[in-house]
Amino acid sequence: MRYLILYLLLKFIVFQTNAFAQTDIKPELKLNFYNDIKGPKGVEGDIISLHIQTFINEDSLFLSTYDALAPVDITLxxxxxxxxxxxxLYNLSKGDSASFIIPVDSYRVHNIPSIGDSGTNIKxxxxxxxxxxxxxxxxxxESKIDKRFSDEMSILKKYFRKNKLKPQKTASGLHYIIHKKGNGARAQLTKKVRVHYSGKTLYGNEFDSSYKRDQPFGFILGLNMVIPGWEEALLLMSVGDKATVYIPSKLGYGLKGNGEAIPPNSILEFEIELLEIP
Structure with missing residues (x-):
């Protein structure tokens, strides 16, 4: 935790190009600017993209979006x-970095759930x-996604050439190799499937494996219970098939990623075995 706080303080030093300013919004809330950019502020309906650090009683780090690597998008x-x-948030402009404190009891007076005990503050x-x-x-x-998709197709092309792989490719950019062909029924939308799988980022370590848990995973196709790349891949498979699937980020976890194990814009590689359609 202390390394996260140190990192944050260093970030503030870098961005602190203006004098420290303080604005009273309400008597119980102080807005402290570390970097105060004189630009247009958001209005209702706008989307603000930002990183947030949440502290209980100003010094105990509770949550940090830096852990997820990508900023969060919040509609005003x-x-x-x-x-x-x-x-x-309505007091901020693009490029601002700032802090503010809200008493926990301010939320509870309005019957809004909050972290922390009565009498404490959230920073x-x-x-x-x-x-x-x-x-x-x-x-x-969409522009970011399109640019990233083009880059990822180039990355995959080089990866396949280097590793002498010849996968099939779908219109969406999904690549797959069927290593073992089964003779069972074809997977279908709205049908439940049970699979074994292992997953890793293209150049990274394994982040999940049902094989290691010795517990197959079951879900219903078409209900958005899994990432889009999985939906598409399973619909190409029949019971008994074993495949390696290469999923571009737009069919995976996209610009946000999924925690530390799956950074933003990650190409995913899965080994998938379709066990049955119960």
């Missing part, structure tokens, strides 16, 4: 009450990366 809604987390430290209206947000996101 009408604040539940003055001095709330949402009302604070938030944020760094704003961007603020966009919904249309611009969608355009920028």
């Amino acid at each position: 809604d009408k604040p539940k009450f003055e001095g709330s987390f949402m009302s604070f 938030y430290i944020v760094q704003v990366y961007d603020i966009n209206n919904p249309t611009d947000f969608k355009i920028k996101k």
Whole structure:
């Protein structure tokens, strides 16, 4: 934890180009700017992209979006009450880094669940990366996805050439190799399947394996219970098939990733065995 806090403080030194400023929003809430950019602030409906560190009683780190590597996107809604987390966000511009403190009891007075005990404070430290209206947000996101997809196709092409692999490719960018062909029924939408699998990032370590748990995984196809790449791959398989599947990030965990094990924009490689369709 102390390394996370040290890292955060170093980030603040880097971004602290303006004099430290303090603005009173409400008597119980102080907004402290580490970097105060004089730009347009968000309005209701805008999407603000930022990193958030949450501390209980100002010094005990409870949650950090830095652990997930990617900023979070929050739609600006009408604040539940003055001095709330949402009302604070309306005071920020792109490039700002700031902190603010909210008493836990401020939430409880308004019957809103919160972390921490009565009488304690919650401190938030944020760094704003961007603020966009919904249309611009969608355009920028799609542009990032398209650029990343093109890069990933090049990465996979080099990977296959280096490892002398000749997978089949679908229109979505999914690549797969059927190592063993079964003679069972074909997987179908709305049908339950049971599989064994292991997964890793393309150049990384294994992050999950049903084989090691000795526990097959069951789910219903078509209900978004798994990532899109899995849905597509299983629909290409029959009971008894064993395959290696290479999933581009847009069919996996995308720009956000999934914790430390799966960073943002990760190409995933899965070994999948379709055991049965119960």
